[in-house]
Amino acid sequence: MTTQTAQTTTHLPQTIEPRNPGMDLDLSWVRSVQANTSAIERRAKTLPGRRSVKKDYQAAWLLRAIQCIDLTTLSGDDTSERVRRLCAKARTPLRADIAEALGVSGIQTGAICVYHDMIETAVDALAGSGIPVAAVSTGFPAGLSPFHLRIAEIEESVKAGAAEIDIVISRRHVLSGDWQALYDEMRAFRASCGDAHVKAILATGELGTLRNVARASLICMMAGADFIKTSTGKESVNATLPVSLVMIRAIRDYHERTGYRVGYKPAGGISKAKDALVYLALMKDELGDRWLQPDLFRFGASSLLNDIERQLEHHVTGAYSAGYRHALA
Numbered sequence: 001m002t003t004q005t006a007q008t009t010t011h012l013p014q015t016i017e018p019r020n021p022g023m024d025l026d027l028s029w030v031r032s033v034q035a036n037t038s039a040i041e042r043r044a045k046t047l048p049g050r051r052s053v054k055k056d057y058q059a060a061w062l063l064r065a066i067q068c069i070d071l072t073t074l075s076g077d078d079t080s081e082r083v084r085r086l087c088a089k090a091r092t093p094l095r096a097d098i099a100e101a102l103g104v105s106g107i108q109t110g111a112i113c114v115y116h117d118m119i120e121t122a123v124d125a126l127a128g129s130g131i132p133v134a135a136v137s138t139g140f141p142a143g144l145s146p147f148h149l150r151i152a153e154i155e156e157s158v159k160a161g162a163a164e165i166d167i168v169i170s171r172r173h174v175l176s177g178d179w180q181a182l183y184d185e186m187r188a189f190r191a192s193c194g195d196a197h198v199k200a201i202l203a204t205g206e207l208g209t210l211r212n213v214a215r216a217s218l219i220c221m222m223a224g225a226d227f228i229k230t231s232t233g234k235e236s237v238n239a240t241l242p243v244s245l246v247m248i249r250a251i252r253d254y255h256e257r258t259g260y261r262v263g264y265k266p267a268g269g270i271s272k273a274k275d276a277l278v279y280l281a282l283m284k285d286e287l288g289d290r291w292l293q294p295d296l297f298r299f300g301a302s303s304l305l306n307d308i309e310r311q312l313e314h315h316v317t318g319a320y321s322a323g324y325r326h327a328l329a
């Protein structure tokens with residue numbers, strides 16, 4: 001592989017979507033939501049085998065996947081050292097020789113995602129990079145701490161420098177069909193975030209049905225969520241394709257009715273490059289190219305980047321086509 005294309009960069013256009021302002025809770029809309037489980041599961045089964053991501057373009061799609069990763073560490077044994085190493089990886093996610101062989105520069109991950117205590121370390125380590133710090137708040141992952149403490153946690157995280165807050169909803173509101181309580185909770189979380197963007201984690205593996213997933217998605221968007229996110233990564237079932245189809249279609253529905261674009265973040269257990277390609281193709285199919293930008297799409301993932309880097313290494317050392325650059329246009 002030569003370095004003929006070394007000037008090519010993959011900086012993204014600086015399009016920042018206006019925040020979703022939310023709207024009054026429309027219960028008739030929420031109650032009319034149906035989810036045809038068997039049709040969704042049939043459709044989800046066809047996704048991994050689809051051919052729209054051609055081999056020549058895979059490198060471009062994987063580069064885009066990197067730009068959409070919320071590079072995450074959410075472990076009880078997190079240390080400043082670990083967070084600093086992760087931030088260095090977020091700034092330079094590809095080994096220099098791989099980036100050079102691909103002819104790209106300036107690639108960065110979408111964000112870093114950490115617990116509250118690690119925000120200041122991450123902000124410091126990312127200074128000047130433009131990479132935002134996302135913090136999980138509101139008693140992550142169960143979201144069962146006293147309400148006023150969850151609100152205070154959001155406010156502390158914003159004060160510490162988090163530009164994005166990943167909140168967890170109270171699953172019991174969904175399981176008991178108390179949509180007003182879910183709306184009020186999300187509205188309060190949203191208000192506490194101030195200027196920070198807010199991602200609503202539904203913990204879909206604990207919501208029981210796909211219809212509940214669809215309804216919770218809509219309510220969080222009505223209450224002003226900028227993103228809806230599948231999972232904390234700590235549930236026994238995390239991001240899946242059927243759940244993603246349901247949430248993505250809820251985003252489409254919300255956009256058609258209100259004109260506001262809400263982002264999507266599948267999270268938990270996404271660790272293979274080929275899975276990332278399936279998710280990107282799904283976003284393109286269902287929502288179009290606009291949702292393939294990091295202000296509207298993120299992977300919540302701790303180990304996906306390692307596999308993508310391995311695949312790109314294989315790509316530049318194996319059969320190669322310069323066709324990848326066209327897919328970045």
Ligand SMILES: O=C[C@H](O)COP(=O)(O)O
Nearest residue numbers: 233267268269300301302
């Ligand atoms: O939000 C992100 C998830 O916690 C990451 O989950 P993962 O470690 O399975 O990639």
